């Protein structure tokens with residue numbers, strides 16, 4: 001069935017275009033050096049798109065090494081859903097989770113001696129090797145060991161820990177999304193020199209080295225290595241304004257759709273929404289859209305943003321409320337209750353991108369996708385048909 005045939009999602013839904021995800025993965029993979037595989041970064045529930053359906057789609061695909069998340073609970077969601085591939089936790093893992101992650105083959109990013117000791121202990125208790133990826137700080141200054149003598153001593157200690165298997169080593173670019181790649185290349189060089197020292201001085205060539213994020217995949221082919229970590233571009237969004245948008249033909253994955261619930265004519269002088277910040281200059285046709293900042297639609301779009309109705313732009317009148325807002329549809333013919341409203345996405349020849357919403361609201365495209373609220377059902381569409389509808393982790397199809 002088509003999304004428009006389901007009435008339980010009409011208030012507002014995020015349409016997730018699985019064909020677009022497949023396109024984005026293919027486009028990235030084609031650009032990689034042969035032998036380089038991918039990690040799909042699906043933290044924050046897949047940047048708001050839903051991690052489980054994406055992981056399911058790729059769990060049998062050899063191009064994909066595995067998945068990356070931010071914390072153990074996000075990894076458990078994937079294992080609970082039957083996902084088999086390796087999962088890497090990108091952030092710090094607190095010790096309460098060590099036994100569970102070892103049991104479930106979830107790899108932590110490791111960078112302190114306490115973590116080494118705790119994971120070795122967990123490995124003993126579980127009776128299974130703990131696979132780890134060492135995190136190196138080459139310039140992000142967030143987490144990670146330093147690529148110097150102290151870092152080398154850390155790797156040496158990790159190698160000697162009974163029960164630990166150093167499967168990977170990685171770093172993260174802070175500025176690969178800028179036109180000027182000087183800082184990113186400096187990070188790459190520090191990382192390469194450090195892994196070479198581990199090989200030459202400790203006699204250990206770590207199997208999986210990785211450093212590229214989306215911007216690196218797009219513009220730093222030298223940084224491919226064994227795996228790359230694809231985040232924002234998986235979702236068809238851009239790492240920044242500065243990366244070359246013509247370089248790879250990504251398709252945006254998420255659209256945000258609602259439907260008009262009320263249409264009325266107002267007289268000149270009528271105030272609309274909280275604070276009366278909009279006053280009708282003349283007779284206007286005003287429609288109400290039942291979505292608001294409680295759904296993650298930015299309140300900063302008040303009086304500034306636009307939506308699409310019948311392929312045309314309609315401006316937001318007055319303040320965006322928690323669950324509703326009003327638009328001016330005077331110039332759009334024959335608008336009625338039940339008509340579709342596109343908050344993000346394509347309608348005929350018009351398009352409102354996550355980046356446009358970000359620019360107008362002073363927010364960040366990554367952040368907007370993550371913040372689409374949990375009361376908005378995610379509607380997974382493949383080849384035009386609805387595969388599943390998920391609301392708060394349950395299927396409501």
Ligand SMILES: *Cc1c(COP(=O)(O)O)cnc(C)c1O
Pocket residue numbers: 041090171172212213214215229230231232233239
């Ligand atoms: C979030 C994250 C990524 C993905 O970044 P994008 O810019 O979305 O590609 C990769 N690596 C690490 C360590 C991250 O935290």
